[in-house]
Amino acid sequence: MTPALEFRSVCWGPKDRPDILTDISFSVPQGQIMAICGANGAGKTSLLRLIYRHQPPRRGTVSVTGRDLWLMSAPEAARIVAAVVQEQPTDFVLSVRQIVALGRLPHRKGWGSGLALPGEADCAIIDAAMARLDLTAFADRSFGTLSGGERQRVMVARALAQEPRILVLDEPTNHLDIRHQLDLLRLLRDLGLTVVTTLHDLPLAAEFAERMLILHGGRMLADGPPDQVLHEDLLHTAFQVRGRIDHSGTGPRLSFHL
Numbered sequence: 001m002t003p004a005l006e007f008r009s010v011c012w013g014p015k016d017r018p019d020i021l022t023d024i025s026f027s028v029p030q031g032q033i034m035a036i037c038g039a040n041g042a043g044k045t046s047l048l049r050l051i052y053r054h055q056p057p058r059r060g061t062v063s064v065t066g067r068d069l070w071l072m073s074a075p076e077a078a079r080i081v082a083a084v085v086q087e088q089p090t091d092f093v094l095s096v097r098q099i100v101a102l103g104r105l106p107h108r109k110g111w112g113s114g115l116a117l118p119g120e121a122d123c124a125i126i127d128a129a130m131a132r133l134d135l136t137a138f139a140d141r142s143f144g145t146l147s148g149g150e151r152q153r154v155m156v157a158r159a160l161a162q163e164p165r166i167l168v169l170d171e172p173t174n175h176l177d178i179r180h181q182l183d184l185l186r187l188l189r190d191l192g193l194t195v196v197t198t199l200h201d202l203p204l205a206a207e208f209a210e211r212m213l214i215l216h217g218g219r220m221l222a223d224g225p226p227d228q229v230l231h232e233d234l235l236h237t238a239f240q241v242r243g244r245i246d247h248s249g250t251g252p253r254l255s256f257h258l
């Protein structure tokens with residue numbers, strides 16, 4: 001079956017600067033949940049930006065559903081890939097419903113239709129996305145009045161309203177209390193979408209993801225199921241910590257020290 005996402009020998013770096021990501025190759029089957037982990041500066045966000053078409057690879061190709069991401073139009077790419085990123089909208093006066101409605105733009109005829117009122121079918125999708133993220137009561141609140149965690153849930157609802165095949169998230173549990181963290185991860189698992197997410201919390205990543213890709217200095221250090229990827233040497237190389245991993249339970253249990 002065609003993979004949902006494929007990186008082939010991808011390198012990326014900022015203009016006139018050396019590569020930050022080097023020789024990245026992997027493919028993600030449809031419906032798989034993959035966590036990207038690594039130390040600060042390892043290249044996680046840079047890698048995600050290549051998936052949601054924020055930046056093109058310097059060398060190699062990034063394909064989604066079997067097609068080169070850069071050989072399709074921006075709206076077409078946005079109907080396949082939705083992203084929840086660290087940078088949030090600055091349109092603080094928009095209501096929650098208006099922000100979530102932005103997710104429908106790639107599906108509207110006339111890409112520049114801005115905030116024109118969505119039709120009935122779009123409204124149903126927007127309402128369903130807000131309900132899934134427990135935001136119905138916030139629908140008419142302006143985005144700027146929300147807490148950090150509430151804003152994060154709005155950004156996930158916007159991505160769901162986009163009805164993508166692939167969902168890309170950069171540290172989606174930031175700002176969320178423990179209940180909303182677990183809620184969100186369970187929701188992501190239940191969606192049946194291909195999910196690629198960065199997560200700093202290794203125990204959470206090991207529990208939630210079917211697969212972990214560990215980056216170190218812009219290169220792939222390991223890629224596989226959490227119980228195969230996570231071992232003491234890897235933790236030391238990737239994070240400069242000593243870790244203990246208990247494999248006696250259903251999943252690996254980790255503890256760390258310097």
Ligand SMILES: Nc1ncnc2c1ncn2[C@@H]1O[C@H](COP(=O)(O)OP(=O)(O)OP(=O)(O)O)[C@@H](O)[C@H]1O
Binds near residue numbers: 020038044046047
């Ligand atoms: N546009 C850019 N210009 C210059 N340097 C950049 C640019 N984008 C990323 N970098 C550098 O590339 C490296 C990787 O950055 P990236 O944000 O991908 O790391 P990360 O693994 O997501 O880190 P963190 O865990 O701290 O969020 C960093 O050293 C960063 O400063």
